[in-house]
Amino acid sequence: MDFDDTPDQARLRASVRTFLTEHDHELAHGDGAYLEEPGTDRVEALRRTQAVLFDGGLIGLTWPSEYGGGGGTNAQQAVVNEELHRARIAGPIGHVGLGMCGPTVLRHGSEDQKQRYIRRLLRADDLWCQLFSEPGSGSDLAALRTKAVLQDDGWHIQGQKVWTTLAQHSRYGILLCRTNPDAPRHRGLTMFVLDMHAPGVTVRPLRQMNGHQSFNEVFLDDVVIDDSERLGDVDDGWRVALTTLMNERMAVGGGGGEIGIRSDALVAHAAERLPHLDEDRRVLAVQSLGRVLVESLAARYTGYRLQTSLEKGGRPGPEASAGKLTAVRVAHATADLGQRLLGDEAVLARSSEGDWRWATSQASTPGIALAGGADEILRNILGERVLGLAPDRSPATPSKQAESR
Ligand SMILES: Cc1cc2nc3c(=O)[nH]c(=O)nc-3n(C[C@H](O)[C@H](O)[C@H](O)COP(=O)(O)OP(=O)(O)OC[C@H]3O[C@@H](n4cnc5c(N)ncnc54)[C@H](O)[C@@H]3O)c2cc1C
Structure with a gap:
């Protein structure tokens, strides 16, 4: 590049x-x-x-x-x-719409769906959410149990989703359901666009350990979806979901962007705080700062490499998994160092908006490490695709191996 x-x-x-x-x-x-x-x-x-x-x-x-x-x-x-x-x-x-739902509608939606949804999604006139995970299916997404049954007036949906980011603010969501319980698990799924205001949709926010309520439980009680809101063919939802998952990985760190607190904010924080630390802590903090900045640059350049390959017509490969793993690690190390730079004042940091963000970020990064493919699943992908190790035989890994399909 x-x-x-x-x-x-x-x-x-x-x-x-x-x-x-x-x-x-x-x-x-x-x-x-x-x-x-x-x-x-x-x-x-x-x-x-x-x-x-x-x-x-x-x-x-x-x-x-x-x-x-x-x-x-x-x-x-x-x-x-x-x-x-x-x-x-x-x-x-609208990051869920931009990063995941929009690309999925563009690739698998009808012309009518694209005309109705895409412009409003780009402009955040409508926010979107992704309704994939369920209480019993996260990494092993193909285990999902929310049912869709076709009747005269449309598809009747019954089930529950969980960890649905932005659901409480969303107008639409992409919803993955089981339409054929007799088919092999990956073959009996179908994707729909769900109107989040439809009768039978109940959204309950969940509080996370960072104090936020950014994701939700979503209950679907005999919700009816018209067949024109299907994305892709009946029972072909797995292929549609792989488009979403591949884009999700790219969106969360794959493009080389920073997640969590930015490194320039860390540098400014360090410049202000280092003089307040005793010498031992200062030396350790400077060493950590160097490591975080180098890793952050490495993540950014890996992202650029991926963008360059896409520009030349390539397909996202395992770089997106490596990018997300690194971006999360950098985010965690940044938050951790930010807290340590506060020294003993970290304990009292809640009183100050500016200082509290380091603790917030520290409490947020474990969640980011799970979202969009947990660290272990991404490492499984890298082990197989980059290092040529024997494949993971558990059902979970293929569900998140978006880029290998
Ligand atoms: C902040 C946040 C936002 C989210 N937003 C959304 C959203 O908008 N929409 C949505 O549908 N979902 C969302 N999720 C859910 C997310 O996709 C799942 O949390 C993720 O897929 C992991 O699933 P799980 O939580 O059921 O954990 P599990 O799959 O039960 O995994 C538990 C642990 O076991 C490990 N593990 C599982 N299988 C293997 C294996 N084969 N090899 C090695 N280790 C393994 C995992 O890495 C993890 O550490 C979000 C999650 C978070 C934390």
Whole structure:
């Protein structure tokens, strides 16, 4: 990958900078994802931010122009992402729609679905959620039991989903159900678009150890979905789900972006806090800072390598799994070091907004390590695909091996 901007990229960068300066007062800011309680006010501010960015052509840059996207390249998107990051613009609230649901509708939806859903999804007019995991099926997704039965008036859905991020704010979700209990487990599944406001849908937020309620239980009690809201063929939902999972892995760290608190915020925090530490702690902190920054750069360049290969027509490979593993490790090490830099004051940090975010991030990263493919599953994938080790025989691993299909 060439790290210097081409003349076109330099022009794009300059115009994005100008746009972000002019619209700064309309945009929400933040130091990193997963740090804010997604309460209604913040969600609304983030929706407005996404709409402003979309209207300025900065969201959905690579998406097809016939559905509201920019029809641009990954390299252009990378330039835009860097500028959003530099300006400390908060990550998009519609990240589940942008990262997972939208790409799935684009690939498997009907023309009518694409026309109805994609533009509004890009602009955060509608938020989306992903209804895959159930109490008895996470890594082993193909074990899911939520049933869909076709009757005269449509598909009748009965079951329960869990850990559904953003469900309480979402208008739509992509829903994976079992439609043929007699078929082998991966063959009897079908994907639908679910209207989250439909009768029979109950959403109950769950409180996590970081204090937030960002994900939910979703109960589906005889919910009826019209057959026109099916995504892909009946009993072919596994193939559709693999599109979602592959994009999820890419979205959570695969593109080389940082998750959790950003490394530049850590450097600023270190500059402020190091003088307050005794010498032993200071030396250890500086060493840790070096390690975190090097690893963060490695994650970013691995992401760039993946983007470059996609640009040249390649398919996402195990780099996305490696990228997510590394991004989570960096996020955890960043939060951990941020806390240690606070020294004894970390214990009292709740009293200060700025300082409390390190503890919040520390309590959030274990969850991020599970979402979008747990660390162990990703390591299984790397073991098989990169190191050539014997495959994991448990049912779980194939469910998350999106990139190998
Ligand atoms: C913050 C967060 C957001 C989420 N958002 C969503 C969402 O929006 N929609 C959605 O559908 N789901 C969501 N999830 C659920 C997520 O996809 C699951 O948590 C994940 O797939 C793991 O499933 P599980 O929790 O059932 O754990 P399990 O699958 O039961 O795994 C438990 C532990 O066992 C390990 N393990 C399991 N199988 C193997 C194996 N074969 N080899 C080695 N180790 C193994 C796992 O790595 C893990 O450490 C979210 C989860 C979190 C934490």
